Amino acid sequence: MPSPRFTVAYALTPKKTRSFMQQKLEAQARSRGITFVALDRNRALIDQGPFDVILHKLAGKEWRQELEDYVQKFPDVIVLDPPGAIQQLRNRQSMLQDVADLRLTDSDGQVRVPKQLVVVGDSSCIPSSVAEAGLKLPLVAKPLVADGSAKSHAMSLAYDRFGLSSLDTPLVLQEFVNHGGVLFKVYVIGNAIKVVRRYSLPDLGEGDQVGFGVKSFPRVSSAAATAEEADLDPEVAELPPQRLLDCLVAELRTRLGLSLFNFDMIREGGAGNCYYVIDINYFPGYGKLPDYELLITDYLVELARRKGKKLGSGGPALAFEESPSAS
Numbered sequence: 448m449p450s451p452r453f454t455v456a457y458a459l460t461p462k463k464t465r466s467f468m469q470q471k472l473e474a475q476a477r478s479r480g481i482t483f484v485a486l487d488r489n490r491a492l493i494d495q496g497p498f499d500v501i502l503h504k505l506a507g508k509e510w511r512q513e514l515e516d517y518v519q520k521f522p523d524v525i526v527l528d529p530p531g532a533i534q535q536l537r538n539r540q541s542m543l544q545d546v547a548d549l550r551l552t553d554s555d556g557q558v559r560v561p562k563q564l565v566v567v568g569d570s571s572c573i574p575s576s577v578a579e580a581g582l583k584l585p586l587v588a589k590p591l592v593a594d595g596s597a598k599s600h601a602m603s604l605a606y607d608r609f610g611l612s613s614l615d616t617p618l619v620l621q622e623f624v625n626h627g628g629v630l631f632k633v634y635v636i637g638n639a640i641k642v643v644r645r646y647s648l649p650d651l652g653e654g655d656q657v658g659f660g661v662k663s664f665p666r667v668s669s670a671a672a673t674a675e676e677a678d679l680d681p682e683v684a685e686l687p688p689q690r691l692l693d694c695l696v697a698e699l700r701t702r703l704g705l706s707l708f709n710f711d712m713i714r715e716g717g718a719g720n721c722y723y724v725i726d727i728n729y730f731p732g733y734g735k736l737p738d739y740e741l742l743i744t745d746y747l748v749e750l751a752r753r754k755g756k757k758l759g760s761g762g763p764a765l766a767f768e769e770s771p772s773a774s
């Protein structure tokens with residue numbers, strides 16, 4: 448009798464499909480009884496399947512409706528993650544609210560969010576709003592909406608109040624926190640947590656780092672280049688305490704209702720135990736994470752176990768295997 452397989456359908460952008468659906472993931476998953484199936488976006492979702500899991504990162508009301516209809520028809524399907532929960536991360540105000548509410552403080556450190564201000568009105572009011580809110584310059588200006596578009600990643604630094612009114616609204620203005628030029632990307636995959644170091648913006652306010660007006664800056668921390676091997680100051684490079692991360696992740700998983708996300712964390716002054724979460728991303732670039740195929744597969748196997756499915760092996764995890772056989 449053929450061994451039961453666990454079918455994971457995916458609906459991702461072409462860019463995400465390329466970075467995530469690597470051969471090593473498909474091979475690893477197959478060797479443990481899991482089959483990936485690309486959803487056909489030209490056909491109604493409800494006419495496809497059935498599937499055990501739907502992995503997705505697509506925007507739009509239509510897609511959301513399709514998912515809801517599918518869940519009604521197949522209530523046993525696991526949707527990673529529920530669209531309603533993902534929605535919270537698509538706005539940089541609601542994104543950090545759970546971290547702010549958490550007020551996490553223990554013997555290992557504190558976790559905060561930078562002081563921030565949301566401006567939705569005319570940009571001419573930004574200078575007075577900043578003064579009224581008591582925000583300290585320099586500020587990071589971020590588009591309010593984080594919908595994955597290139598525009599939603601267009602960041603600027605405001606060194607002084609001149610030029611603030613030239614910024615595009617709606618936006619979030621966040622106090623810049625000096626952190627030694629390194630940030631920690633904390634990846635969450637179910638119960639698994641992986642932390643990597645990435646280059647970040649240098650500290651501001653010293654020597655030639657003093658700027659004027661408002662300047663845009665590139666996507667410094669999402670580059671594939673990691674700061675893992677770099678010759679960093681050991682204090683700056685020291686990872687956040689594991690216990691603090693465990694506690695933070697457990698809380699965020701519950702509060703956000705998500706199991707696939709990452710967040711950017713910085714350490715104030717590059718030393719000490721005061722941390723800030725500055726960004727949370729749904730279904731981030733796992734493909735850049737070493738051994739991500741093992742972590743994703745482990746999580747899917749765990750989901751199968753929870754569904755009471757005993758998985759048979761689909762063959763060896765050899766990277767040169769052809770596409771998965773039908774279930």
Ligand SMILES: Nc1ncnc2c1ncn2[C@@H]1O[C@H](COP(=O)(O)OP(=O)(O)OP(=O)(O)O)[C@@H](O)[C@H]1O
Nearest residue numbers: 561587600621622623624647648668669725726728
């Ligand atoms: N409050 C802050 N203090 C200091 N540096 C910051 C702050 N906010 C952002 N940065 C720097 O700017 C970068 C971009 O900001 P952010 O992570 O919010 O943007 P993003 O486009 O959502 O990033 P991602 O590519 O991770 O989705 C951060 O990785 C960090 O280097």
Ligand SMILES: O=P(O)(O)O[C@H]1[C@H](OP(=O)(O)O)[C@@H](OP(=O)(O)O)[C@@H](O)[C@@H](O)[C@@H]1OP(=O)(O)O
Nearest residue numbers: 462463466594595668669728729730731732733
């Ligand atoms: O493109 P990459 O692989 O770098 O992944 C990035 C991902 O883009 P993708 O979803 O198009 O893949 C981004 O998603 P959107 O906000 O743009 O939706 C965001 O999650 C980044 O934080 C990810 O970078 P990471 O944080 O993992 O370094």
Ligand SMILES: [Mg+2]
Nearest residue numbers: 668711726727
């Ligand atoms: Mg970020």
Ligand SMILES: [Mg+2]
Nearest residue numbers: 593726727728
């Ligand atoms: Mg982001």
